[in-house]
Amino acid sequence: MKKLLPLLLAAALLCALLLTGCGSSSETLTLNVYNWGEYISDGSEGTFDTVREFESWYEETYGQKIHVNYDTFASNEDMYNKLSKGAVSYDVIIPSDYMIARMIEEDMLLPLDFDNIPNYQYIDRNFRGLYYDPEDSYSVPYAYGIVGVIYNANVVDEADAGGWDLMWNEKYAGNIVQFNNPRDAFGTAQYKLGLDVNDEDPAKWDQALAELKTQAPLIKSWVMDEIYNMMESGEAAVGAYYAGDYFTMLDNQADTVDLRFYYPERTNYYIDAMCIPSCCQSKELAEIFINYMLSAEPAIANAEYTYYASPNSLVYTDEGYLEDLGEETIEILYPGIDDFSAQYNQLAYRNLSSDALAYMTTLWEELKIS
């Protein structure tokens, strides 16, 4: 029996040796980046491999090797939970607007040193001084999007398209898909009714619930990313999603499907921005990375890869980019809203208080059960 212990230790040691073999040497710098999944040009299908290109660019410019640990998350809340517990540490993160507001409030972000981010000058004026970061000191916008309604023109009568009403149209009962998360689903009803999505008054939320209940019998299913396959195949004919994602669907639609897209008058705007969390290990390196992401080649590649609109003027004035996407696409992605920041500040989702969130969850359960 006494020999079993050395045996165990030997096994553990062997594992340890195998593992340390792939660790990096001390001379290589490390940068930890935490981003949404599928949210960066990653070299697939012959695209620009942002992370690897950054590594070689850095080595050429600064003469030192760098390794980027690129991890992904699936929701703002997942990212927040891991960071706030101190479970992980990242140098650059790309959360959404309302989460940035919350993290600033909780001292989880570091103010940026814009001397290291000269490319910030290319960020459009519309994306400055927005509610989540009024002083523009914590975040650099990466991409933005607007929710619109997608429909299959082979099923839907053009005359019915326009506004949120299409998602409540009884003619298309059993053909409509709705968001499978409470904030976005309630949002469609609130925008339709002209309510403020950030108003925490329970009575207003009850009103939105009543509206969703009238829609419920018409709904085929509650979807998130399932919407891609359902719309592409023609299984569903009406649904709301982000403009950029509509183009992904358009690329893959079946022959019998003819997808179209429009923005309702009042709808959701979102911005995802690059930030440096307070657990950052090397702030200057993180700022160099952010600056690199704003330079022409990676910024254009990322905008083309994700199909989301870019706040970077190097992107939307680039002729190659405009040509690659085509006029129609550009018109939808960049609707040329003059008062973008005013619209955004009024319509975008903000962080709700925990009471309001709890109330929303209760209503959501009530809706799903009924």
Added chain:
Amino acid sequence: MKPAAKIYTALILLFLFAPIAILLVFSFNEAKSLSVFSGFSFYWYEELLRDSETLKSVKNTLLLALSAAAISTVMGTAAAVGMEKLRSKFLRAAMDTVTNIPMINPDIITGISLMLMFVFVGRLFGLATSLSFWTMLIAHVTFCLPYVILQVLPKLRQMDHSLPEAAMDLGCTPMGAFLKVTIPEIMPGIVTGLIMAFTLSLDDFVISYFTAGNGFQTLPIRIYNMTKKTVTPKMYALATIIFFVILALLLITNLSDKDGDIADKV
């Protein structure tokens, strides 16, 4: 009655395997769609081989599953041997209960409590980040361990205990008797435990999700995180490859088992 039962079974099998079949077929699709098959191609397989982040996550997954399976098999076998030797009824019951906890506990509770524990311990030691490959390994060993124990323990109970005693009577050291007599007797249990631990670890998402640290993402986590956009057909290609590798492994083990049986009979 009989044809009805047959149809019923066929339906069950159909519903179980149709999604896998669709996935296999569409991994050879030329286009990105999961609904329209536009032409046969190996395009997505080529794409998969070019996707370094996904390949890295496959490597991570295998590394984790292999180490977790190896460690939990050694520890689990040792634990089973110890538990079998326990004389006190109370201790036995206590050990059984403790073993069952990770099995009965919902994954999400195991995952979150392990994460909180790692964070707490990390703070005690003043670490900047508490989660790493090692915490993930500990978590995986934790939930694999009971399955190994439950595979090995019955084999030990079935075993004829006079055999190792006889070996020692004939001059074998206790260690020699354990290695030469006991281990071969309980080997089927150990192997089943190892395979179960490996599959469980390979497959796990929830616990991994909460205990994953910087720069070490496993395949299930990577696929889950793709859902902001949509999961690319590269993943169908990867799933097809994994499916056939596992199928081949199962066929080989089953066939070699049969050979063994025949050899025994002869």
